[in-house]
Amino acid sequence: MKNVKFLTVLLLVGILFTACSNDDDAPIPVDEEEVITTLTVKLIPSGGGSEISMVYRDLDGPDGPNDPVITPSSGLSTGVTYNGTIRVENETESPAENITEEVEEEDLEHQFFYTPGGGLDVTTTYSNFDSDGNPLGTQFTLTAGAAGSGTLTFTLRHEPTKPNSGLSDAGGETDISATFNVTVQ
Amino acid sequence: MRYYAIMVLLLCSTLTHSQNCDYSLSGSVLDLHDGQILVGATLIIAGTDQAVQTDIDGKFSFSNLCNDTYSVQVSHPFCRTEGFTVKIFGKTRRSFKLEHHVEELNQITIEGKAFSNKSKTILENTLNSDVLERYSNGSIGDALNNLSGVSSLNTGNTVMKPLINGLHSSRVVIINNGVRMEDQEWGAEHAPNIDINAIGNLTLIKGASALKYGGDAVGGVIIAEVAKVPVKDSLYGKSLMTMSNNGRGASLTAQLTKSYQNGWYAKIQGTLKRYGDFKAPNYILSNTGFFERNLSLGIGLNRFNYGFEAYYSLFKNDIGILRASHLGGAQDQVLAIESNVPLIINDFTYDIDEPKQNVTHHLAKIKGFKRFDNLGELEIQYDFQRNNRLEFDIRRGDDKNKASLDLQLDTHTLLLDLDVKAINKISLKTGLMASYQKNIANPETGVRRLIPDYDMYTIGTYGIANFKFNERWLLEVGGRFDYTYMNVFKFYRSSFWESRNYDVIFSDIVVEELNNQVLTNPQLNFYNGSGTLGSTYSFGKDYQLFVNYSIASRTPNPSDLFSEGLHHSASRIEIGDLRFNSEIGHKLMFSLNKRSEVFSYTINPYINVISDFIVIEPTDVRQTIRGNFQVWEYRQTNAKLIGIDVDASYSISENFIYNGQLSLVKGYDRTRNEPLINMPPVQIKNEIVFQKYSFNNLRMSLESEYNFKQNEYPDNNFEVFIPEIGTTKLVDVSTPPDAYHLLNFNSSIEFKTTKNKTFVVGLEIKNLLNTSYRNYLNRFRYYADDLGRNFLINLKFNY
DSSP states (O other): OHHHHHHHHHHHHHHHHHTOOOOOOOOOOOOOSSOOOEEEEEEEETTOOOOEEEEEEOTTTTTSSSOOEEEOOOOBOTTOEEEEEEEEEETTSSSOEEOHHHHHHTGGGEEEEEEEEETOOEEEEEOOBOTTSOBOOSEEEEEEOSSEEEEEEEEEEESOOSSOSSHHHHOSEEEEEEEEEEEEO | OHHHHHHHHHHHHTTOOOSOOOEEEEEEEEETTTOOBOTTOEEEETTSOOEEEOOTTSEEEEEEEOSSEEEEEEEOTTBOOEEEEEEOOSEEEOOEEEOBOOOOGGGOOOTTTSSOOSOSSSOOEEEEHHHHHHTTTSOHHHHHTTSTTEEEEEETTTEEEEEETTBOGGGEEEEETTEEOOSOTTSTTOOOOOOGGGOSEEEEESSSOOGGGOSOOSSEEEEEEOOOOOSSSEEEEEEEEEEETTTTEEEEEEEEEEEOTTSEEEEEEEEEEEEOOEEOSSSEETTOOEEEEEEEEEEEEEOSSEEEEEEEEEEEEEEEOOGGGOOSSHHHHHHHHHOSSOSOOOOOOSOOOSSEEEEEEEEEEEEEEEEETTTEEEEEEEEEEEEEEEEEOOOOGGGTTSOSEEEEEEEEEEEEEEEEEEETTEEEEEEEEEEEEEEEEOGGGSSOOSSOEEEEEEEEEEEEEEEEOSSSEEEEEEEEEEEEEEEEEEEEEHHHHHHTTHHHHTGGGEEEEOSSEEEEOOEEEEEEEEEEEEEEEEETTTEEEEEEEEEEEEOOOHHHHHOEEEEGGGTEEEEOOTTOOOEEEEEEEEEEEEOOSSEEEEEEEEEEEEEEEEEEEEEEEEEETTEEEEEEEEEEEEEEEEEEEEEEEEEOSSSEEEEEEEEEEEEEETTTTEEOTTOOOOEEEEEEEEEESTTTTEEEEEEEEEEOOOOOOOOOOEEEEETTTTEEEEEOOOOOOOOEEEEEEEEEEEEEEETTEEEEEEEEEESTTOOOOOOTTBTTTTTOOOOOOEEEEEEEEEO
């Protein structure tokens, strides 16, 4: 009798085990929703003239092995003030998703920073602000100073400390850090 | 059963006649479970006034018996009394077997009997319930840290991963109540999903020789067992509460067991832990609280020759991850490392925000055993585990409250074990294992799968033989073979697929080419052999020598094979390799063990040579739109780990005991001739314990823990461009933090309220001097100090 019970348990367990179904459906792909692939900066001379654009494009995202493709600006002119706009996109999606809108909606949690480096003499000021009146920076003005060349880095921080005095005490996480070689003639 | 025995005795006693009565009965009394002799068992022959006790060899003899049928009652302090019928014919020999069960009530413990040895030729380290209760508010990682040779790989203060002789994650196999844990242990920041309060006993085996549980334990095996239930009518339980000022939280656990004389039992246990942000000596560690909820239920039947057990446990934990550890790239890392304090410090809160983990682990098992007189004990077990891991990152837009990682791992396992009855000093254990595992990565996260969807089938078989040459010398030989088949569906990023040249090597596994991804179907086979050879020799009055050699083979885990992307919590890009084969470890260890009343010690040197050891290390710095990221790639190499663990205990006087511990391990990459990363630095622990049984079992201890600075480490520093200064800067991710010294105080006192009820009050102070320190094995050491002083009050009630 005991053996019969034991064998019954064994059988039941065996059935449980073999009953697991096995479905071999291929999984669906995941399109990354938050990836930022492209940063486009447009500079329009305030006194009129031709538009200057700079593009930083990393089509396989930050994880992908391919290096970003950088389209540098044509030279800036000494003493000229430019009205700048920044556009951020996810080009892995088709059509490309405009992330600038998201950044502007969540203005309290974002801020752009403009950092000249090397021998570049430019000054920048913010043109748009968040609902608390702190800088947001998808729009800005840039004034080219003395002739020279160097780097200009655009940094987007997510959840920075606001207000702040610059990148060094802003904290938060870097969503974008794109560096361009820039010349002032 | 007792009535039955008495009835038999009564009935049989009337049957005695007077006749030629100069015959005898002799033999021995043995433990039914393992055939060990029972000393001091009492045998009474009904109808006569003869009663004897077994001697030191478990032997007894009666004389002046007639050729007749007698009833013999056999009793032993730790066994249930049994009645046997014996037919005497001349000089009769007969052995009796008793079930050596456990008296767990009133804190009577029988060392070495309640839980059987897992490996006969490796010195096992065991933590019993007394020690485990002291860590009731922590994790099994905290408790295991008590043992020499064990440290932990931490992610902040909430995720502790056991590190055995320098190895961790999928190189350490954890067995929970007979079930091999499948809780996505491949991740360095995935803590074991076990409630410490559900465990009655924790055993550590620093090698792969516990072949019953698998042959891939290159580092070692941790075995957690629930407390055994006595075979008697009883209802008992305990409740524990721990409150601590650091984290401003509490842990509450309770368990209740009902048992019956006929072998049936039922038990229930639950734990609740809630903590807010913890504190380093000088600041709050923001977002480091956790909320853990556990439940376990068991029902079973324990009889002499058969029994069964059904068990279910649920583990659920919400874990906050230090806010300041979430970084957007190497530039952020530079700032975080350069700052002496975490870059984000908020006010204390119980809220757990992103980044956070949410893990749920279900474990259900059903087990039956039957003892066959001529064969031995046959055991069959089926278990099912479901592990769901959600990881939340700081995200933007519509995805804000969505998990970035959502993995569900289901595992079904069927085990068949046969413990063959000892014949001529040889005992044999053998078994079969079959398991099916399915991993499902939820695509709705909007983040590419870290671990792909896969089905994995494993079958294994093992055999272990023990030769007991004599009482002092034992030899153990064992072997195991496992076959693993993995059927994987993995999306590769097209640019990655091509850059690794996989499009040429693996063109046959492509299922579909999409816009910027490639769907592939790798089917992998792994054949793993493992084995153990060891011997134990006892000499002198209290010396034992253990020698053990084991080979372990580990199938690469999913992250070794398939990683391909950004690892947020590490702020780096991690890349696996589809071409990996199994890692094979050869471990040789010696243990010299002396046990005596006054002075006991263990010296345990070992060497572990691992071929095709899978390591992850930096290979490149990648420029991306988010700035620079360091690229870490997995590769296979040959590794060597050498170390020694020493434990000592000395009774200074009646009430004072000294305990000392040394753990040392050195690990090298033999191909590149450089040290391995994340090797625990040398650690020395000294403890003075004052214990006075006569004064309410008062116990006070002061422990000093000294951790040296790790002086051997690989140089993984890299340079990163900093726009503010217009030039590059060195990021020092390699240099280990300085040595540190911690003092811990622990005390407890016991009150008996009634005969069966005790009340224990304890006070504990961790990091007594509020020392600021950083631990090399804490992945967040770059961002924040470790925990500051913590006062804990423990209350325990046994009923």
